[in-house]
Amino acid sequence: MNTHERQVAPLSPEQMHQWENDGYLLLKGVIPESTINGVRDSFSCVVDGIIRQLKEDGIIEDEGVELPFETRLAQVAGEHANRFGRSWRNQVATFEIFDLHYAPLLVDAIGQLTGTDVIGHPVFNARPKLPGQQLTVVPWHQDSGYFGTVSETSLIPTVWIPLVPVDETNGCLQVVAGSHRLGVVDHHTEEREGKFLEVMDELIEDSRIVTCPMEVRDALVFHNLTLHRSLPHTTSEIVRWAIDIRYLRDGDHPGTIYWKDPDFKWVIHSETQHLTYFLEWREMW
Ligand SMILES: O=C(O)CCC(=O)C(=O)O
Numbered sequence: 024m025n026t027h028e029r030q031v032a033p034l035s036p037e038q039m040h041q042w043e044n045d046g047y048l049l050l051k052g053v054i055p056e057s058t059i060n061g062v063r064d065s066f067s068c069v070v071d072g073i074i075r076q077l078k079e080d081g082i083i084e085d086e087g088v089e090l091p092f093e094t095r096l097a098q099v100a101g102e103h104a105n106r107f108g109r110s111w112r113n114q115v116a117t118f119e120i121f122d123l124h125y126a127p128l129l130v131d132a133i134g135q136l137t138g139t140d141v142i143g144h145p146v147f148n149a150r151p152k153l154p155g156q157q158l159t160v161v162p163w164h165q166d167s168g169y170f171g172t173v174s175e176t177s178l179i180p181t182v183w184i185p186l187v188p189v190d191e192t193n194g195c196l197q198v199v200a201g202s203h204r205l206g207v208v209d210h211h212t213e214e215r216e217g218k219f220l221e222v223m224d225e226l227i228e229d230s231r232i233v234t235c236p237m238e239v240r241d242a243l244v245f246h247n248l249t250l251h252r253s254l255p256h257t258t259s260e261i262v263r264w265a266i267d268i269r270y271l272r273d274g275d276h277p278g279t280i281y282w283k284d285p286d287f288k289w290v291i292h293s294e295t296q297h298l299t300y301f302l303e304w305r306e307m308w
Contacts, residue, residue, distance in 0.1 A: 042136060050242045073100055085099065121301050142291060143289035144269035159253075174276065174279075180269065187239065189265070191234050199233075202250040205248065210222055
């Protein structure tokens with residue numbers, strides 16, 4: 024299938040109702056396996072680079088080339104992985120990540136949620152969360168906390184996609200159902216190692232917290248105003264690999280994070296607008 028074609032698989036009235044009421048939606052099995060494998064390959068290249076660097080610096084000896092993607096970064100780099108940041112973007116601005124945004128069932132769902140042509144947003148993050156690592160434990164926040172108050176009226180759906188099965192023991196996400204109706208709330212920088220933005224605990228309504236265990240190929244879609252966090256990774260040597268990507272309702276303001284050319288528009292699906300080529304997208308990094 025051409026990457027710009029899509030099947031039409033509408034969300035059910037119940038799913039639309041859940042999106043409007045709760046500000047999130049768990050879509051089961053919507054990412055093709057081949058697409059997931061492409062994303063893993065992109066991340067694997069970064070892991071290769073990190074491990075090569077640690078070897079050159081004399082920090083490790085064995086590069087663990089025989090180890091699987093799921094465990095290699097934790098087993099070989101361990102705590103030295105912190106040096107390479109809490110998430111990655113430019114390092115993984117590859118065709119495979121571009122292509123992930125075109126997963127047909129996801130594009131259908133986003134088109135239905137926004138009610139417009141499907142437009143991509145410049146923010147995505149590769150998120151390796153290592154066992155026992157504090158740096159990557161993300162506290163309660165709204166993505167609009169990062170995008171500024173201008174995003175209060177914009178719709179910028181986030182799609183969070185794990186590359187390994189996740190649950191409450193290895194860093195799955197939690198959302199606060201209905202919190203997208205709060206508007207943009209105050210955020211401050213946390214004291215902990217990650218230095219992420221966080222909101223005051225008083226804003227979290229315990230009875231509305233939903234824990235989201237997920238399988239590989241699932242996608243969690245949430246509103247840019249929905250409060251969410253990721254839990255600590257307390258088990259096994261498997262890295263909690265995930266990626267979050269974003270879309271934009273056509274015509275809305277993307278918030279305070281722009282493309283290199285602020286007039287650039289990443290058109291993913293449209294009957295009338297020019298569809299963006301990979302090389303046009305790549306030039307914006
Ligand atoms: O992957 C994580 O640990 C956190 C993800 C997140 O907070 C986000 O995508 O906004």
